Every structure is written in structure tokens, then in C-alpha cells.
Amino acid sequence: MTVVRSPWSEFWRKFRKQKLALLSLAFIVLLVVIALAARWIAPFDAENYFDYNCINQLPSRAHWFGVDALGRDIFSRIVVGSRISLATGFASVALGAFTGTALGLVSGYYEGWADRVIMRVCDVLFAFPGILLAIGIVAVLGGGIFNVVMAVAIFSVPTTARLVRGSTLSLKHLTYIEAIRSVGASDAVILFRHILPGTIPVIVVYTTMRIGTSIITAASLSFLGLGAQPPTPEWGAMLNEARTDMVNAPHLAIIPSLAIFLTVLAFNLLGDGLRDALDPKLEQRC
């Protein structure tokens, strides 16, 4: 007798085996909790507490991650900064994936002129290499976290649109869609109830990976002085401030670097695990 599994339990059965991905998921959940409770976790004020007696002090019991060049507690700054990095990562990817998915669905389902216009716009967005587009947008809109989110979000739109368009194109000719159409379902019902769920594996894997990239892009913009401005404890901005005294106080640079690295690593490993669990091709291979 064959066991009938729902897609969800099928996914969980495969995902459960990915130890690294599970660990990463746990780490991300922990980070989210830290970010949400940052105000209560941070022992000192991240921006306005200055202890001039322990400038550039190495990690100690009082200051777990040490003290920066202005006498601020680095642990508190990292904790408060996690809010910014996670928020920019989640918000920009959510915004970009939402827009890209909508465009991709329309493009793939209706084809015709809508498809041509949308794909042409994506071509133009693709013509700007990587961070250049984000720098351009921040140059126009000005710095600050909100504009960084917008800039990084636009970055995710064309790829999501193409991915979703591709799977919409392949899904819409399948028999089950034809069957639903033949019983008189409207376009909206077909698109949202029947095609969208089919594209979700692609979107989930891509967006998870994308959060990591977006966190790096946002931190890069702040590092370049175009994103979050001092004294905001954004991780990239902290690294930029640390540049001046790398010799005497390397921990000022190492700690925010590690914070970015571990966060991005967790999202990438989770993305890898999700891909392995959601990709039907892979099971045949193993």
C-alpha cells in the first residue's frame, strides 16, 4: 500500500534530514527573537552611552564584545543593529519578491504585449550590474534605511519575475489547469489558487538565498556611507567606522564582520536545505 503524503509532510520529511539547514533555521529564529527583544537584551544604550575610560577595550565580562573608539558597548550595538539588518533583509526581499511574483504571473499567464513590456523592463534592470543600481537609486533618493530597502528591493524584482514567469509558463499547459478552466474557473482563481501555489517552491528557495544577498548589499551601501548614517549601529556602517583604527582595535571590525557573515551564512545554508527538500529532480539523483 502506498502512503499518501501531503506536500507539506513530504517537504518536512526531506527537510528534517538536512541538519545544517535545521541548525541555520534555529539560528535565524534566535536572531529574530534577539532583534525583537533588542531593547531588553542590550545592556547599554547603543548610541548614547559613552564610557571614555574603556575606549577600544577588548572583550571583557562587562563588555562582552568590547568597546568601540567612542566608548560605546559593541555588544549592545550589534544586538540593536540586528534589527536593522534583518528588517532591511526581510522587507526588501518581501517587497521585491511580491512585485516580481505579480509581474511574473501576469507575464507568464497572459503572454502577449504585457509579457513583452514586463520582460523588456526586466532587461533594462538587468543591464545594471549588481550594486550599481542600488547606488544609483540611493544617489537619487538620498541615504537612509528606507531608501536602502527600496534600492535593494528593486534589485530582486527582475530575477523573481523571470523565475515565476518560467514556472507559470510550464504550469499553465498542464492538464489540471486545463481541467479547472474547462469547469469555468475565472483567470483570477486559476492564477491565485492553482498556479501561484505551484510557483511557491521556486519563490521560497530564491527569496531565502536573496535575504542573505540583500543583507550584504544593504551593509555594503552603509559601508560606502550611502545607507544608514552614524551613529546608527548598522553593521556595515560599524565596519566603516572601524576602518580608521584596524591596527590597535581589530575587534571593532572583526565583530560586525562576523555578525554579517553568520547571519548571511545561516540564510544561505537554509536556502540550500530548502532547495534540496523542494527540488523533485534531486530525489531521483540520490
Next chain:
Amino acid sequence: MFRYALKRLLGLIPTLFIVAIFVFFFIHLLPGDPARLAAGQEASAQDVELIRKDLGLDKPLPQQFLRFTSGALRGDFGKSMRTKRPVMTEIAERFPYTLNLTFAAMSWSVVFGLLVGIISAIHRNHLPDHLGMTLAVSGISFPSFALGLLLMSVFSVGLKWFPTVGADTPRHYILPAITLGAGVAAVMARFTRSAFLDVLKDDYIRTARSKGVAESMVILKHGLRNAMIPVVTMMGLQFGFLLGGSIVVERVFNWPGMGRLLLDAVDMRDYPVIQAEVLLFSLQFILVNLVVDLLYGIINPTIRYK
């Protein structure tokens, strides 16, 4: 092949035109009055008006756009508002530095990425694979500016093996090229591995093995060539990321290239420079992707261009 290349080149014109419109209006949305910035804080209202006229900023927008495109086609992007020198001269001075750095980064990262990817695929699920893929996932997760700062403080400041800033000798290239290429090497390694695994389970590989072809030949001749097709596409895409990434790496190493020029221009609202740079960066990117498409035909003879 030649006709296909020509057709694709002509096909770039509309995209480039839209990019140009984009770039032009983009810059005109910048907050702040460029004429006031060019004149300086202390200039009188009269001087500002004179400069506005001089820069052609008093003309209606469509006229400014015409002037901009006809100039751009001749390679004339006006004068930098900061240095008062022609933008093309400024860019021509910086361009070789960025190009060399990009090529240095690309060459080591592609070779290294391919090697790690192939070794990981051959030793799938064994120690070399685990090591290679750990390195690769770390490579895509470590931000380039952090890596650059780390390398600089250890090898330049600490051990004094390499110079810290500047671009005069080949030794100056080593750390920036490593920093810039690390992410690409990581992506290439992961991508090569999965492309190789896909190819290795194909029938012709089994055929080659069963007729007694040496394993090294199977890997290099039958495997590599076929795995190269998706890998070359990835290389093209990565080249674009290198161009973008060079902006960040140039800031870290104080590299006298186009990225630093762009950042300085953004700081100073030097909009003729920004326009020209964004346009050139995307032109480069589009051309590289075209070259990649053409390379397909050479690697994969089953693709015929019409």
C-alpha cells in the same frame, strides 16, 4: 555566426536607449541644484545663473536630453563639475585600473572555482567535497568589504607582505583581486559542481567509461566540455557582479578606478560623471553578456545561430 552577432549587436540599441533615458532622468531627480553645487556655497545668484547657462541646465529637458545623447554617441559627456575636466578624460584615466583589477579577479576565481567544483563533484559526499563546499558557502556569505579589510590588516598592516593602498605594481593587485574574486570563485565552485554532477549521470559518460576511456579523459573531455555550457553563462553573470563589486573593493583599497570615481561623483553630485559611469558600466555588462551568448556556439556545436 557573424550575422547572428550583428543582429544581436543591433538588438542592443533599444535596450541601451532605454538605459540612457533612464540614466538621464534619474540624475535630474537628484535632490539639490547642480548649478548651485558647481558654483560653490559662496557664489552669488548671478554666478549661479551664469553657470546654469554654461552647463546648459537652463534649457528644457528634452533639449538637454538631445544634447546628452548626441554628445554620448560621440563619446562626449561634458565636463566634470568637480574637476572641470572632460568626463571622458577622467574615465579614461581610471578605466584601465578597474579593467585590470576585474580581469585579475576573474581569472583566478574562474580557475579556482572550476577546480574546486570539479574536485567536489568527483569526490561527491566525501571529504574534499565537504571542504570545498564549506569554503564555497563561506565565500558567498562573507561580505567583500569585510574580507578586504581583514586581508589588508593581516597581510599589509600586520605582516607587511603587500602594500596597503595604490595600484602601481603587480603586488598592489594581489589583495584587491583576491577580495573581489572570492565571491565569484565561491559561486563558480558551487555551480560547476552541480553542472558536473548533472553531466556525469548522462548516458554518453557511461558509454565512454564502458568502452574503456581513461577516467581522466572522461572527466576532462566528455564531462568538462558539456558542463561548461551552464558554467559559461554563470561566468557572464558573475562578470557583472565583479563590475559592481569593484565599487566596494575600490573603496576599501583606495583603488584609483572607476568605482571610486563614481562614489566621489555621487558624494559631490557631479552628475555628468555619474551619467557617463552608469552608462558605461551597463554597456560593459551588456557587451559581456553578448560575448557569453556567442561563446555558447563555440562550446556547444548543437546550438546553431540563425
